[in-house]
Amino acid sequence: MRVLAALSGGVDSAVAAARVLDAGHDVVGVHMALSRSRAQLRSGSRGCCSIEDAGDARRAADRLGIPFYVWDLSERFEDTVVADFLAEYAAGRTPNPCVRCNEHVKFATLLDKALALGFDAVCTGHYARIVASDDGTRELHRAADPDKDQSYVLAVMGPQRLARAMFPLGDVASKAATRAEAAARGLSIAAKPDSYDICFVADGDTRGFLRDRLGARPGEIVDTAGRVVGQHDGAYQYTVGQRRGLALGRPAADGRPRYVLAIEPVANRVVVGPADELAVSSLVADAPVWFGAPPVAGARVQAQVRAHGVPVPVVVGRADDEALQVTLAEGAALRGLAAGQSVVLYDGTRVLGQATVSRTAAVARRAEVPA
Amino acid sequence: MTVYLDHAATTPVLPAAAQALADALAHVGNPSSLHASGRAARRTVEESRERLAASLGARPSEVVLTSGGTEADNLAVEGLFRARRAADPRRRRVLVSAVEHHAVLDPAAWLAAHEGAEVVLLPVDSDGVLDLDAVRRELAGHGDEVALVSVMWANNEVGALQPVAEVVEAAHAWGIPVHADAVQALGQVPVDFEASGLDAMTVTAHKVGGPVGIGALLARRELALEPVLHGGGQERGVRSGTLSAPLAAAFAVAAEAAVADRASFAARVAALRDRLVAGVLGSVPGATLRGPGDPALRLPANAHLTFAGCEGDSLLYLLDAAGVEASTGSACQAGVPEPSHVLLAMGVPQDDARGALRFSFGHTSSDADVDRVLEVLPGAVERARAAGLTAVHA
Numbered sequence: 001m002r003v004l005a006a007l008s009g010g011v012d013s014a015v016a017a018a019r020v021l022d023a024g025h026d027v028v029g030v031h032m033a034l035s036r037s038r039a040q041l042r043s044g045s046r047g048c049c050s051i052e053d054a055g056d057a058r059r060a061a062d063r064l065g066i067p068f069y070v071w072d073l074s075e076r077f078e079d080t081v082v083a084d085f086l087a088e089y090a091a092g093r094t095p096n097p098c099v100r101c102n103e104h105v106k107f108a109t110l111l112d113k114a115l116a117l118g119f120d121a122v123c124t125g126h127y128a129r130i131v132a133s134d135d136g137t138r139e140l141h142r143a144a145d146p147d148k149d150q151s152y153v154l155a156v157m158g159p160q161r162l163a164r165a166m167f168p169l170g171d172v173a174s175k176a177a178t179r180a181e182a183a184a185r186g187l188s189i190a191a192k193p194d195s196y197d198i199c200f201v202a203d204g205d206t207r208g209f210l211r212d213r214l215g216a217r218p219g220e221i222v223d224t225a226g227r228v229v230g231q232h233d234g235a236y237q238y239t240v241g242q243r244r245g246l247a248l249g250r251p252a253a254d255g256r257p258r259y260v261l262a263i264e265p266v267a268n269r270v271v272v273g274p275a276d277e278l279a280v281s282s283l284v285a286d287a288p289v290w291f292g293a294p295p296v297a298g299a300r301v302q303a304q305v306r307a308h309g310v311p312v313p314v315v316v317g318r319a320d321d322e323a324l325q326v327t328l329a330e331g332a333a334l335r336g337l338a339a340g341q342s343v344v345l346y347d348g349t350r351v352l353g354q355a356t357v358s359r360t361a362a363v364a365r366r367a368e369v370p371a
Numbered sequence: 372m373t374v375y376l377d378h379a380a381t382t383p384v385l386p387a388a389a390q391a392l393a394d395a396l397a398h399v400g401n402p403s404s405l406h407a408s409g410r411a412a413r414r415t416v417e418e419s420r421e422r423l424a425a426s427l428g429a430r431p432s433e434v435v436l437t438s439g440g441t442e443a444d445n446l447a448v449e450g451l452f453r454a455r456r457a458a459d460p461r462r463r464r465v466l467v468s469a470v471e472h473h474a475v476l477d478p479a480a481w482l483a484a485h486e487g488a489e490v491v492l493l494p495v496d497s498d499g500v501l502d503l504d505a506v507r508r509e510l511a512g513h514g515d516e517v518a519l520v521s522v523m524w525a526n527n528e529v530g531a532l533q534p535v536a537e538v539v540e541a542a543h544a545w546g547i548p549v550h551a552d553a554v555q556a557l558g559q560v561p562v563d564f565e566a567s568g569l570d571a572m573t574v575t576a577h578k579v580g581g582p583v584g585i586g587a588l589l590a591r592r593e594l595a596l597e598p599v600l601h602g603g604g605q606e607r608g609v610r611s612g613t614l615s616a617p618l619a620a621a622f623a624v625a626a627e628a629a630v631a632d633r634a635s636f637a638a639r640v641a642a643l644r645d646r647l648v649a650g651v652l653g654s655v656p657g658a659t660l661r662g663p664g665d666p667a668l669r670l671p672a673n674a675h676l677t678f679a680g681c682e683g684d685s686l687l688y689l690l691d692a693a694g695v696e697a698s699t700g701s702a703c704q705a706g707v708p709e710p711s712h713v714l715l716a717m718g719v720p721q722d723d724a725r726g727a728l729r730f731s732f733g734h735t736s737s738d739a740d741v742d743r744v745l746e747v748l749p750g751a752v753e754r755a756r757a758a759g760l761t762a763v764h765a
Contacts, residue, residue, distance in 0.1 A: 028688075067691065071684055116758035117685055 001120040002026045003166060006110060007060055007068070009053030011182045011189050012125030012169060014060035018185050019168035020123045021064055028119070029061035029068040032110060034077040034101075035200060056189050063187055073109055080104035082200055086213055089236040092263030093340025096307065097198055098153045099354075107157040111164055121164050126150045129170030129349075130162065133292075138162050140291055140351040144171045152307050155344045155354035158289040207237045207245075219268035221248065224261065229272065235263050238270045241278055241336020248272070259336065278335040280362060282317070282327040285343050285355030294319035295345065295352055300329065302346045305337055305357070311346055319345075324355040374695045374740045378578075378672060378733030379527055379555060385580035385734070388625040392582055395617035402614040403603065415616040419623035426623075426630040427574065427589060428563030435588045435606045436619060440554040440575035443588035444474035446599050446610065447550040447571045448521060452482055454595035455518040455548070462518040466509060468493045468501050468533065469716035472552055475521050476712075492716075493522070498663040499531035499717045507541055514545035522549070524556035524572075528700050528713040528729060529662030530673030532560065539568040548594060554578055554586075558629030559637055559670045564589045571596075574626070576618070580734060581625030585618035632734075640732040641671035643741055647730060648674050650745040655752050661714065661727070672732040677719065678752050681726035685755035690728075693747040698729045726755070 005017035007029045021027045031054050054070055061068035081100045088095035111122045127143035128151040140162055143149040157165065172178050175194070182190035201209045214236055221230035230248040232238065238246075242260040252258050252274070259278055262271040283303075288294070295301055295316045302311035303326055313329035324343070328334055337360050345352040375383075384392075400412030417431070424431040437443045448465065455462045465479045469492040482488035491509055494502045501522055510517065520542045525532050535551050542549045548570035556562050558579040564572050571594060575586035590596055590609070602611030629636075645666060651658050657679040663669045678686065683699035690697055700711040714724040730744065 028692075067688075069684060069688055113685070113758045117688060117754060 002028070002118060003121050003123050004110075004114040004119045005029050005066070005123045006106065006125075007031050007057035008125070008195070009050075009056035009060075009189070009192075010125065010195055011179060011187065011192055012127070014057075014064075014125070014187050014189060015178050015182050015185070016123055016125040016166075016168040017060070017066065018064055018181075018187070020166060021066065023168075027064070027066045027123070029057065029064070029066050030110070030114075031057040031068070031070045032077075032105070033070050033072045034074055034105070056192065060187055060189060063185070071110070071113070073105055076109045077101070077105055077200075085198075086210070088340045089210055090214055090265065091340075092235060092265035094239050094338035095340045096153065096342050097200070098307065099156050099342045102153055103156040107154075107161045107165065111161060115164065121166050123166035123168060125169055126154055126167050127169050127172070128154050128167045130165065130167055131350075137292065141170070142346070142349040142351075143169070145174050148172075148175050150307075151346075151351050152304055152309075152342070152344050155291075155351045156289055156342065159291050162291070210234065210236050217268055219270070221246065221270045221272055223252070223258075224271060224273045224277065229258075232270055235265060235268050235270050238263055240338035246272060263338075275335070277362060280328070280334045280337045280360045282325065282361045283337060283343065283357050284359045285324040286358045288319065288321065288324045288353055288355035290319075290321075290353040291351055294321075294324075295347075301326075301352060302348075303334075304344050304346065305334065305341050314345075316345075319353070324353070372694065374743045376730040376732060376736065376740060376744065377696050377698050378736070379729065379731035380698055381577045381583065382580055382733040383735055384577075384582055384621075385625055385628055387628065388576075388581050388621040391624045392617050392621035395620045398616070400616065402616055403605065412614075412616040416614050416619045419616075419619035422623035423587065423619075423626055426626045427557075427572075428565045428567075429589045430592065432592055432607075433564070433589050435590055435610050436614060436622075437586045437588055437610055438584060438612075439577070439586040440472075440552065440573050441474040442599075442610075443573040443575070443586050444472065444521075444550075444552055445478045446588050446596070447573060447590075448475055448478040448519070449482060449599055450596040450609065451519040451548055451550065451571065451594075452486070452488060453597035456486075457597070458595065461516050463487055464489045464491055464513055464517045466491045466493055466506070466517055466520040468495060468522045470495050470499055470501075470526050470528075470531070470713040471521060471523055472527055472554075475523070475550075475552060479521070488518070489516075495531075495716055497718050498668070499526050499529040499661070499713060500663065500668070501533050501538070503534055503537050503541070506538060510541055510545050510547070514547070517542075517545065517547045520547055520549045522551055524551045524553040524562065525560065525670050526662070526713060527555045528711055528727075529675045529717070530555075530670035531662045532556070532668055532670065535567060535569065543568065555670060555673075557626070558633055559640075559672055561633070562630075570594050576622035576625055579625050579629035581622045582618055585615060585622045587622075636734065637671040640736060641666060643732050643736055643738065644672060644674050644730075646738075647741045647744060648676070650741065651676060651748060654745065654749050657756075658752070659723070661717070661719065672736075674730040674732075676728050676730075677714070677723045678726040678728070678755070679723055680759070681752055681755040682758065683725055683727050685758045686726065686728055686751055689751035689754055690744075690747065693743075693751065695744055695747055697744075698731070699727055700729055 003025045007013045081097050084100050085097045127148040129141040131139045131141050133139050142151045197204045216233045218233045220228045238260045256274050258272040261273045299316040303314045304311040312332045312334050314326040317325040341357045344354045400408035402413040402416045420434045421431045465488050479490045483490045494505050522538050539549045550571040552573045554575050557574050572589040577583040598609045600611050659677050661675045710724040
């Protein structure tokens with residue numbers, strides 16, 4: 001097969017490309033230029049946006065002896081991932097830009113372009129497994145190493161795109177094993193630090209980035225009774241479940257720490273309260289993507305709501321092409337879930353589907369009960 | 372077999388130039404040293420300088436050796452600006468054509484950002500040829516405020532020859548020095564520094580069969596030029612740095628050959644180019660030749676085409692996979708093809724500018740190269756169109 005290996009400049013994608021090459025495929029390396037300000041020579045610790053990362057990707061391709069190109073997808077990235085990130089925060093929601101990048105850029109623009117140019121598949125360094133099921137369809141499963149598993153951010157791609165994807169690192173025992181393999185292959189990036197945070201927020205200061213791009217919008221921080229307990233300069237800078245950085249002048253009456261319970265974008269208010277009010281009993285999510293038939297009502301499955309979150313047992317209320325509704329199983333606990341987050345349903349290691357949280361119902365707080 | 376049609380980026384080193392380089396590398400000696408080895412190296416440099424000068428229509432003392440075209444352009448723009456402004460503080464305007472190489476545009480922009488220069492981008496027509504009326508209007512309005520004019524002899528992307536003689540005449544009427552980047556012109560059209568009337572002119576070795584790493588700024592002896600590189604005072608004190616006798620020797624051999632063979636070379640590559648252009652226009656729907664349609668008004672080795680609905684990086688990949696090496700415009704650092712400032716200055720729509728390919732011929736080009744391009748290009752364009760303008764739409 002002709003395989004396009006997306007090379008970020010990191011160790012994972014380089015080893016993934018090497019494995020596909022070993023398997024006898026015809027491999028071409030492509031580095032996606034995603035940043036508008038790629039003139040920066042940045043330490044390679046934040047992913048795929050700097051000249052250094054592009055150079056590392058090129059050197060990996062050199063070492064593997066495969067052709068290498070840089071494709072400028074920065075406009076697409078800006079128009080979808082960055083714009084969505086800003087719009088979601090402005091609307092008081094909590095987006096996951098990595099999910100949107102996989103949805104709109106990597107397994108959309110890049111994959112479509114690759115297929116149109118004659119490639120059969122796109123290979124990335126994500127940690128997830130693709131398993132052929134009994135009926136010949138392909139299933140997305142968690143990686144062998146649960147610590148590195150990235151099926152959560154990949155689930156959004158759905159079954160059609162999965163059919164054109166290759167994740168050669170799904171069965172690697174650990175990141176250390178990937179690094180060891182990179183070193184054994186003579187890849188100079190074997191010891192390069194992992195990427196973390198959000199790749200387009202150069203210095204890791206997400207609040208500063210949002211303030212720069214959305215502008216200051218001062219408003220009030222209130223408690224659940226509506227009493228003003230502090231000020232903010234942009235409600236979009238807060239995330240449900242957040243505790244640090246609230247800078248509240250007056251301590252809570254009961255002395256307990258306070259958390260962000262809700263963002264009210266229209267009123268430009270941030271609601272804070274005690275931890276127990278963060279507990280969620282059920283959720284509704286939009287725009288579901290299913291791998292195979294959706295689970296039936298009453299099915300007992302697991303839901304994960306964060307990239308490195310612990311899956312919690314849930315009972316399916318509704319699962320179809322329009323919406324997903326689940327209720328936490330008895331004894332299960334989930335705290336600080338915000339609209340905009342991605343929810344992925346699992347049956348053991350198998351990904352069932354993905355959707356974007358639109359509403360939640362709290363255990364302790366007065367709130368609309370999801371339909 | 373690889374079809375190399377990117378000679379405007381760099382062209383294979385001539386065997387005679389490689390031999391001259393290797394021969395000189397065998398000898399020790401800093402040309403600035405006073406002992407016998409130093410004198411021998413110095414002799415190699417000075418003989419090379421004399422041969423370069425003779426090939427280029429310059430005096431030996433007018434040849435300032437540099438590391439290449441970019442350094443020569445930087446020296447011309449920054450060196451002239453600073454010398455002129457020091458003599459007359461009113462002269463802060465820098466006139467450059469909108470289609471200059473970044474080696475001219477960027478130092479001009481740097482001077483604007485850091486030293487109070489006012490950069491005037493002189494417009495071009497839809498063929499990429501400088502608008503002389505705009506030059507004359509600019510001089511009539513601000514002639515006594517202009518530090519320098521820089522207009523390339525021939526454009527590196529679309530191959531348009533520029534009216535350098537007319538620019539010189541107009542600028543000299545106001546006492547303004549003129550620099551031209553002749554990097555692409557040398558070896559393709561007659562280039563004679565003395566006859567051109569230019570005050571400064573950039574050339575480089577690796578576009579004419581010499582090695583990468585050496586070029587020259589030809590600068591009239593009386594021209595005031597502030598140095599950009601400071602140090603040992605080599606090259607009239609304008610360009611410090613140890614002189615490379617091997618590179619100078621190879622440059623001289625290549626330039627001599629390029630000038631001596633120019634007429635027959637130009638006729639040969641023009642015939643290949645014309646056949647390529649006619650073949651592409653006849654077989655690829657939506658293909659447009661950019662730059663002057665009259666072959667006499669463009670570099671003989673240059674063909675520049677845009678393909679509506681294609682993205683340059685898709686075309687480049689598909690051709691590369693088929694063994695055809697071309698360019699989306701000029702090579703760039705990040706490896707990301709961006710819509711060319713040259714095409715945009717010519718008024719080419721942004722989407723069309725994304726689908727640009729430059730084929731440039733050289734001394735190793737053959738009819739078989741053209742055959743191969745005509746064989747693979749139609750399919751590549753069709754496929755690239757299917758892939759679409761992903762970066763813009765999708």
